[in-house]
Amino acid sequence: MHSSPGLHEAAGPGLAEECSTLGGCRTGTAKVTNAYDLPARRVIHTVGPKYALKYHTAAENALSHCYRACLEVLIEHGLQSIAMGCIYTEAKNYPREPAAHVAIRTVRRFLEKHKDKIAAVVFCTSTASDTEIYKRLLPLYFPRDKHEEEIAIAKLPADVGDENGETTIDERKIRITAIPAASVAFPRPLSTSEDVSANNLALTMRRKNSHIDSLLDPSFMCLSKDPDMRRKEQWEKVAQAQSGWSCAKWLGLGDLGGPPLSAAEEYSLHARYLARANALNLTEIAEMKIVYRGGVDNEGRPVMVVVGAHFLLRCLDLERFVLYVVKEFEPLIQKPYTIVYFHSAAALEMQPDLGWMKRLQQILGRKHKRNLHAIYVLHPTLGLKATIFALQLLVDAEVWRKVVYVERLLQLFRYVPREQLTIPDFVFQHDLEVNGGRGLVVDPRTKFITNRTTSAPR
Template sequence: MTFVAVQMVLDEAHSSPGLHAAAGPGLAEECATLGGCRTGMAKITNAYDLPARKVIHTVGPKYASKYQTAAENALSHCYRSCLELLIDHGLKSIAMGCIYTEVKNYPREPAAHVAIRTVRRFLEKQKDNITAVVFCTTSTTDTEIYKRLLPLYFPRDKQEEEMALSKLPADVGDENGETVIDERKIRIKPLPKKKVSKESKPAEAPVDLPVSDVGSVRRTSSYLDTYLDPAFMSLIKDPDERRLEQWEKTVQAQRGWNFANLLGFGDLGGPPLSAAEEYSVHSRYLSKAKSLNLSEIAEMKVVYRGGVDIEGRPVMVVVGAHFLLRCLDLERFVLYVVKEFEPIMQKPYTIVYFHSASSLQMQPDLGWMKRFQQILGRKHQHNLHAIYVLHPTLGLKLTIFALQLLVNNVVWKKVVYVDRLLQLFRYVPREQLTIPDFVFQHDLEVNGGKGLVVDPRTKYVYHRP
């Protein structure tokens, strides 16, 4: 099998020294004659000492959350330009590295989505001209991301196809894999149907039908298979239909939950999100969080990693008294939580919530909690083992009861109330937790120190002899 290596970037500031060293001096000399390469474009050279016939060079985009769509489309252009050069030079296979760098701040998982969907779109039209596309990863993180995402875009059986329908992001790109911007699409209504006489032959399907509108055509259309894979393209709904459905959901929800605002619960009237919509929202927040410096949120110590619980599940600690609603930028707080929770919620995990001395702090309303839970996504709900609440008050128990009724019955039924620190240590060992000093003091004040002794130096709690 012949492969074409892809050099990730082609400019003086971000060269590929490893590739040049393996290829020999001839590659650098030929690159110097190319006159550079614009972002999203690609150029081809000989491979010299590399075990390949050619080397294709491309320049990946810089990433900024403010210009996310431009970065996505530029990255899509990189992959498509490489594949087009492959076809133009009569080559059949290509080995592609991840065309993004840490220096340019492109988040790994969103970049992988763009890469895979662009290759998928290209193969839908050029599958007879290409024998193999190999994604080459150089880090464990990238490998795990591609292992998880490839079955969504290239399902191998019916079960994986059904899973993909629920986990694919809302935007899977247009016919080239580029991000779809509804406001910029031109939608042309189909021509009125003509009556066809029995004697005349049915007209052939028009060969110039714009593939960008194929998502609004029924999957049973006879000409659909000649353009794109119907199972993949049917994931895209017509933008007007989507807006109408969203409006109907919003109106229906607001009719049922307007009284929640009157009772001070916040806006609970937002429409329920599908699995694909939640995945898309979570991905956007995670992408933005990775591009920002959120150190001021980390310093407040509202949320931080603990060790593991008694059964080895990772623990996330939440300190209620540190949640200062008037001093906290809630949007940046959500971004920080999404970023911190992402590594641990891939598998079963536990939350420990210290409500100690936080009853006087202002708390967010239920509407905010509902939105926050939607952003964390369904993986958070599924993998969450338990929420251990230390020093609960009657007001907190009533709030959690309201969360069970109005927000999510699955997550908030996992709450376990713990009145004493020693009870908490039955679930999470003491050495696995970093506990603020005031929590120990509050425990002594509330429980009167009955049966307990606290070492003031090590903060170790043990039974009174």
Template structure:
């Protein structure tokens, strides 16, 4: 209570529910999910479920100036005179002494953080920072600067042994930073900091408006999943760039290769070292880039280096992956044409493709390719095999060679490297000819990995029956053509 008996307008951060407690209705039985995860070998998120970290995170709808915590964050401009709603409310409640202290700071550069007292605020300190002005043309520079804002604020809090920090949304609307993009950077930077320095801070509060709250609620599960089930669901929605170990944006163009022995071939062997030049920051040298049109001409002339071609291919694949993680592909998923099952005799993940479930003439094949990338990206990081059931397919289910070539050209090199085998089950004479032609003249390096499987009994020499979820019609066809091989049938895939 205030001296005159009126309720205090300030809110004690210690009384606010943490991220997990505030939305506990969304919780899933974690022990059950851990068991399921171990059984099906599901991929782990780079931001795994951590109850201890979630307990330090608070999402609160309200003005950051009203928070009673060790420090709150003020977002301003380079002269610390910005008139945005956050700054104005902090200045009004802190009193005239704050204005005097701000003048002594003599400004603040973009990405930096500076400290003043809280004066009449409930918070003991105010950490002032300057977010970048956003322009699509200089997106990379803006991302790096915004990361620096959050990182430098947290570093100051650590250095001054602050137990709690209240963040406003640093990328203000006046600076034109897209809210969702900015939120990704804010959340992953805080997450990485808590992973490394969590023992130094008790709580981090994200103070947001009503509009901002919706975006934070949407993205918080990606970086702070509240259960193993939420971790699994969120994995598909993470952006392509999740930053380095500190959450800092990764810029491939800032990495150069230095050879210990100049003149040796660029064959990726151990004598080469990777050097990260991200410390250059926003200096003009870091923004220099070769003429894009010249690069295209060199490609056409066959003169661009193999390394440059690989980088271009990787950027192209990353664009497809980004689309795959954001587009609605539920109609393709409903076809049940691609799913993960068990492991083969070598412990490699088995992926099943059901040809009859692909109505080539009725669906958007570009979306089908996006769904393939969406499902396979995390599978292909280690060795895997594909079992393709050609069983009872018709003309409406046949993938033409142009589509297959496009898919083969687009996917990341890890797909080709880690594909151990492709089992073509119940092939027809026509499909055998098409497969031979495709693997001989259209793509290279695939022919030796394709195995024609006339009957399921042959497949079981490589993959045990219990490791495959069979579509019922495949079992029925094989039993009808070649006779049953066991008394009970495996269960059909549950998707």
């Protein structure tokens, strides 16, 4: 399914000749040709949408149309199986995981209606990242047993589309509200130029408001809260949190107010930031070495390293730094992972407030919270421990209770092997100054660690 240079080369020149007679193909539609030299009966062609953050919902629905149009063409031509490639491409800036959600849920919705007409749908991937994404998401939409079904209920995003798999926006839905009670209005006198029949006039006079109200079922209208009213209440809560007196603001902890985000809102927020991050060149943030990938810990979980002393708040664009963090963490948060934080010599630098940390957690999304195994903090200070305690109380206890304090490098290496970490020289020097008298000697030049040997007194 869908055209590509490799497909045309394998099919032979006949496919290109027939495609030239189709008159093009609009985004979201599908057309069919013969397969020629390919081991298939037909080839279905479609055009995926370009992705732009501003038109996120439109791109999702256009991608959903692509998959649904291909399945409709499949049934129209009496075919029962299809192999579907990834219609979304990096060239069109479409984030891979959100697009995979759209693809799988659209196929799921279509099969619910036409399960007797389709025997098999095969998702074909060409990269390791796509394969990993589909292996993880397919059991959520197609659980094979009761256990997978229970996991799917907990992990599925809140927005799984409508009956066709398309994204729905409450604010754009047509709402039905009760007709307000109105006083009886007397018809105005008719001018001679108005041509109204006597029957129509009598019908108008006899019409009662009660008759119209009887056609509107109040129980139907009250099934869900008015989205406009819900959004207004949310804005009022945000405005109240920002304008009102806040103990956290008074103490300099940042803005910790505002309503909590739902799962769908966090998913959408993360997708928007990830799309922006993939479209920008963030090399100046990478060169600061604040956040970088390590190896794996003792149990094979990937490690992300954070260096506190490199976080120079006075010369750092925080918004671009957040985008870089989202981009770097994205491959890790899909499965269990570990964070190693070097607080060595970081107490001298200004640090962001708790409100910023809360916002960062919301942007990273719930996968970060669920898959984070531990945060190993090396050389913690009393001030840092107090900050982490405040994070547990005011931001997110589930995440910040995973902090493990590590006083020396040798202790850290019990959790993460030395060869799996790239450690700055000043961390070794700090560890030598703090722990050198406790039986641990670290050479900052060779980074070789030994136990201090003491001679027995004579």
